[in-house]
Amino acid sequence: MRLPCPHCGSRPADEFTCYGAADPVRPAAGAPAQVWHDYVHIRPNPYGLHNELWQHVHGCRRWLVMTRDTRTHAVLGARDGGSRGGGAA
Numbered sequence: 158m159r160l161p162c163p164h165c166g167s168r169p170a171d172e173f174t175c176y177g178a179a180d181p182v183r184p185a186a187g188a189p190a191q192v193w194h195d196y197v198h199i200r201p202n203p204y205g206l207h208n209e210l211w212q213h214v215h216g217c218r219r220w221l222v223m224t225r226d227t228r229t230h231a232v233l234g235a236r237d238g239g240s241r242g243g244g245a246a
């Protein structure tokens with residue numbers, strides 16, 4: 158299996174590491190405990206398109222946001238994820 162990197166092109170999947178959902182936004186300091194609980198423990202499990210945070214650890218080391226269809230595991234695209242990767246806007 159190969160995955161797309163916007164910097165390196167199509168690369169073997171074992172060069173990448175997945176860190177889970179890319180969409181949750183880190184709460185601000187001082188946010189209520191329930192908000193932190195939900196951020197840390199409650200994760201989406203979508204049936205269909207899903208943005209995931211990946212790092213090309215054995216390549217350019219950039220954070221990436223990949224869009225994957227959970228029904229077929231097809232990767233529909235990847236874009237740079239910025240400095241922490243999360244900024245999935």
Ligand SMILES: [Zn+2]
Pocket residue numbers: 162163164165166213216217218219
């Ligand atoms: Zn890369």
